[in-house]
Amino acid sequence: MITFLGGTGTVTGSRFLVDTGRARVLVDCGLFQGLKELRQRNWEPFPVPPGSIDAVVLTHAHVDHTGYLPAIVRDGFRGPVFATPGTVGLGRVLLLDAAHLQEEEARFANQRGYSKHRPALPLYTTDDAERALAQLEALPCGERRTVAPGVEAELVPAGHILGSASVLLHVDGSPGHRILVSGDLGRPDHPLFLPPPPPPVADVVLIESTYGNRSHPDRDTEVEEFADVVRRTAERGGSVLIPAFAVDRTEVVLHLLGELRRQGRIPALPVYADSPMALNVLAQYRRAVAHRDPTIRPEILSGGDPFDPGDLHECHSVEESKELNDLVVPSIIISASGMATGGRILHHLARRLPDPRHSIVLPGFQAAGTRGRQLAEGARAVKLLGEYVPVRAEVALVEAFSVHADGNELVEWLGSSPAPPRNTFCVHGEAEGSETLRDRIGAELGWLAVVPRHGERVVVA
Numbered sequence: 001m002i003t004f005l006g007g008t009g010t011v012t013g014s015r016f017l018v019d020t021g022r023a024r025v026l027v028d029c030g031l032f033q034g035l036k037e038l039r040q041r042n043w044e045p046f047p048v049p050p051g052s053i054d055a056v057v058l059t060h061a062h063v064d065h066t067g068y069l070p071a072i073v074r075d076g077f078r079g080p081v082f083a084t085p086g087t088v089g090l091g092r093v094l095l096l097d098a099a100h101l102q103e104e105e106a107r108f109a110n111q112r113g114y115s116k117h118r119p120a121l122p123l124y125t126t127d128d129a130e131r132a133l134a135q136l137e138a139l140p141c142g143e144r145r146t147v148a149p150g151v152e153a154e155l156v157p158a159g160h161i162l163g164s165a166s167v168l169l170h171v172d173g174s175p176g177h178r179i180l181v182s183g184d185l186g187r188p189d190h191p192l193f194l195p196p197p198p199p200p201v202a203d204v205v206l207i208e209s210t211y212g213n214r215s216h217p218d219r220d221t222e223v224e225e226f227a228d229v230v231r232r233t234a235e236r237g238g239s240v241l242i243p244a245f246a247v248d249r250t251e252v253v254l255h256l257l258g259e260l261r262r263q264g265r266i267p268a269l270p271v272y273a274d275s276p277m278a279l280n281v282l283a284q285y286r287r288a289v290a291h292r293d294p295t296i297r298p299e300i301l302s303g304g305d306p307f308d309p310g311d312l313h314e315c316h317s318v319e320e321s322k323e324l325n326d327l328v329v330p331s332i333i334i335s336a337s338g339m340a341t342g343g344r345i346l347h348h349l350a351r352r353l354p355d356p357r358h359s360i361v362l363p364g365f366q367a368a369g370t371r372g373r374q375l376a377e378g379a380r381a382v383k384l385l386g387e388y389v390p391v392r393a394e395v396a397l398v399e400a401f402s403v404h405a406d407g408n409e410l411v412e413w414l415g416s417s418p419a420p421p422r423n424t425f426c427v428h429g430e431a432e433g434s435e436t437l438r439d440r441i442g443a444e445l446g447w448l449a450v451v452p453r454h455g456e457r458v459v460v461a
Contacts, residue, residue: 001434002019002458003019005046006030009030010035010038012032014369017053018184024054028058029072030088034341059166060164061094061162065184066087067094082139083163086295090161090163093277093284095133123278141295144170155167160248162293166183182208187403188405192300198418203421204424207427207441208429211407212435212437216402217246223400227260243363251285261309275336279316321335339372339373341373346384350384353393354390354393360375366397414445420447425451425452
């Protein structure tokens, strides 16, 4: 039986529970983000006792797939958490940062008094995150391992971020079953990673649908649009502020900035990477390049530092971040989080949104309920740190940075399978994206496809 505990009707909170009767295996354990009604699910009791789960298998390190792990560990989960070596390395950075951010946001809310809770509390603590990290076990791609009684797991590269994988569960029985969870799939032209290989044969497939109803614009056009934003912002004497996910998006942005500068398509501006987590992740990416990770494109491995935009300043401390408020020359600031839901980016937005000299570049998908989505949809004011701030800066959504497969690429990936599954479930997408992909799978591949409901249980026959 599969129970959809998250990642349905939303691109956050991915949690898929496989219950064989002998064992319970949770694939992904993500945080809900965005709309308040979704975020409130993080505070609800987990639908099954965490202590009854035998193992967790992760597709990749993003917190919408991993960020709830400390909570189930706090509440009694004691089993192993399997992930690729890349995800294990990134997980240490992301989970500790997620815990720290929640502790800091609770502290700030208490200082400013804008939380309705007295006192405001973090969802979990750094100590909870440390305990969760102690349960991580590396499982390299291509290696098949028993993760629970009667269940083996195998990871397949997904080409989305460092360490990302699809999860194939082999479930013993009469008959046995093969359940494939795609995780987030990368694009065939990801600038850093090789594309995902064709999916293995499975009886049931859970396919992400983040961009299930979209086709990415031509990348060259999008890149030129981004370069144009940088050029005209510099001419105005302003700065370009890029809310970027610390994992992969920051690296993709730095790589593109370096290319554009070397080609003379943007002026030589100082670039500030203002996120301790992003800088820790950058170190992981540089280490992967140095160790010639086989999922990285050969052309990336054969050059110099692929993440050097020419004049990079790394802002580790709060003091260094605050100093960016005093910048008087055009610059580029990259800061987390990617959908402007928390972190240092909030302070930079509060400072720069009211000034029409500046630009905000949103690098990819913005989930419903996030400040990034509000900005992308033309909001004239957004609430930041308890106060409303007018939006006078230029706002541009540039999908050249997206590392999610679009609808066409998802259908092509599924269609490259050696055999069709009995059932396909469209998950990890907003309703329109999931429903559009479901319809395309039925019409173009002739497969049975379903959009599951939150909390729905299905029997794998």
